[in-house]
Amino acid sequence: MNATSFTALGIDQSLVDGLSEYGITEPTPVQAEAVPAILKGADVLARSQTGTGKTLAYLLPILQSIDVELKSAQKLVIAPTQELAMQIVRESEKYGQIRGIQVLGLIGGAALKRQVEKLKQHPQLIVGTPGRLRELIEVRKLKMHHINAIVVDEVDQVFQLGGAGDVDRILRSALRDRQLVFLSATVSPETAGLVKREMENPLEIGIDPDQSTAKGLEHIYFAGEERDKVENLRRVIRHFNPKKVMVFVNQTETIGEVQAKLNFMGLPAEALYADADKMVRSRVLAGFRSGKFKVMVASDVAARGLDIEGLEMVINYDPALDSEHYVHRAGRTGRMGRSGLVISLVTNRQIFIMNKFAKELGISLEERKLYGGKVLEPREVPSSQGQAARRKPEDKDTTAKANISSGAADQGSVKRRPDKEESRKAPGPAKKQIEPFRGGKPSERQSRSERERKNKGAPKWLKDKKNP
Template sequence: MNFRDLHIAEDLASSLAKSGIEEPTAIQRAAIPHVLEGRDVIIRSHTGTGKTLAYLLPILQRIDPEQRDVQAVVIAPTQELAMQIVRIAQELGAPRGLHALGLIGGASLKRQIERLKDKPQLVVGTPGRLVELLEMRRLKLHQTKAIVTDEVDQVFRLGDRSAVERIFKGALRDRQLIFVSATVPAAMQEVIERWMNEPLYIDEAGEQRTAASLEHVYFVCEPRERIDLLIRLVKHYKPRAALVFINHTDEIAEVTEKLRFHKIEAAALYGDQPKMERSSVLDRLRLGNLQVLVATDLAARGLDLPDLSHVFSLHPAPDEDHYVHRAGRTGRMGRRGTVVSIVTAKELFIMKKFAKQLAIDIQQKELYFGRIVDPEKKELMRSTNLRKEAVRATSVKNKTKNKKKRKADTKDKGMPRWLKAKIHNQE
């Protein structure tokens, strides 16, 4: 099956083919026809499966290039995700004469107001900035027919529910609503019932909510050994690009500095970092000038880093949804990836809980003499090494004893028999 079979227009399909995308993923095959119909839909699939194109392609196709009004809005929780969506929309929509605009916090408000005068048909933005422009009457949604909330669970978790609902109210009453995420918590049900019209659930995640191409492992250590173990693991795995998740913002600087002290190219990513500084850090990672990015869940939300091979959690994720989103930073579009958690003995139950809730295999591993091994194998290797040490010690002892004996024999050589007998009787 190709995109034309899903009734995607020839020009859009050709633009995708130029980027090397010719066959739709499972979630795209399932979602595109219903989004084209104008249905309210909830798209749930693990990160890296192509959810963005699953809603963006049909929305771009439904936009009338002759109508110079905002016809569609995409709400994203972070600046990076919003701008990533804008780039894709501009690339695909430009040949059809469509104008997409990013409206994000941290960027110049005055400049965004000026660019709104160009009459974009699609705007992508963070909730706060979109509402700010609505209240200033610079952004008008009276012709908006579709609203997408990407990473919907995170948007509402960040406390932006009132802002998002303000955007819903500003659009047409019969507008199409699309919720997209790797996880849709039960707490979202109230929002779904209030705002969506007979929504269709499209769920390609199944029982396994993380990519099948991922390896999930965890290592146990004492609390004070976490950072040292992290350093050893990074040096062992040697990832081209890795993301280290920190649960508490005030630990980011310490972890970053210790990684640097051990000759690991690392940088910190904060949620409130200036836009240019964040962009610079991410560009360094993409270009291979940075090996490790240290961030919180909030700061790393929505990052698009295709070459990310490893995800490390200095502390276990707060819950299974956070674990899913952390894991989703790697193993994108079928690539292999490794998800590593560092836990204490008291936190072992958390990994077992995640394994059960997410229906995945999370294996305990040990770092022993430069090798990643199972705990049982480590004990076997340790026993084997102890036996080797014992044999080696016995061998050295016997060699020393034999050496002394040979020395004594040499010393006694040539001694008269009567003197040897006298010495023997005295002993």
């Protein structure tokens, strides 16, 4: 028997066969460590890179431990966002139907009345977002007296999105001897505090703690001017030509602007907004998954925890806010041992951020440049690149200025010819305000202020002669 097989970990053959149908034959490292511990009923804190199979690491053992004869909610999974919750629902239904387990998703933004009606069908596995779960618990529609295991997926993000109070309320409403499983790519001080307060002798699982992102990822960045960022984004997408690419921005206000410009440039793009209603978000995600458009532009909140099959590339249009956000963005690609590319677009002043992430995350994050249809290291790009093109306008301008200066010096012997447009616009009397200088002294009756007033519109060479 293979020591790394799912059967060796204690998973039932029916579930193992179901995994095989989807091409999953060997457990990942986090699954190999977490599955036996969760099957034994231990409290677990699992820290592993995004995209390493954490969902199945807890889903398989809790599905196996559900009593199919008991028609009541027995397991609860809490997810920070609607999209992640629905992904977990889909995975749960995929493998739960093998054992005849009913699964129900309870997420914010959906019709509350309809969810209450579905609870009457006595689902055995509940997956939901913190706010909606708490709401249904407080109105006593979601019964917690048979819930014996609670999983909090992406627990750090639950805290960041303001769900800490909801999670505390949910935990207090459950059985005292319930099993707790927390999973995250990173463990913040808040998460560590919750573990200490709520778990009893937890088993901590850390997979390759010095490597925060998946090993199959390549990390590079392109530096340029801020005003050229959209054009650089277009060039990068055109060059690498991925089937699907997710573009991250920091400000919600920027999402629509980037989307519109990409569409104008001929790159089909859609935007994913965190505050959009459930139907709109579902439509955008379904279109992206099916390949109806190439680019999805989103913020960190909107794309938190998303698992998009076949996503080959992630582009940080704006640098991630910190190394933790970088990890979560990078985790959208290169999942389950696959390869992926993470690209950041920065200005020269932001290069230090890339160096900081590389040091904090222990990854290779180096600069690249697009030149001659190739991606090169900066030292491989000819030093004269772009200099001639930039110099030409300056040379023309300098030459023009030199000609003007030279002409101004010789104006004493050349009569100025008034511009035709100027002649048409200027009224008749105005022509008499500036008299050509014929030599000799000004009239004694003319005051100095009067002379200065008349000199205002005169050519420089005329002013110089009148005011030696």
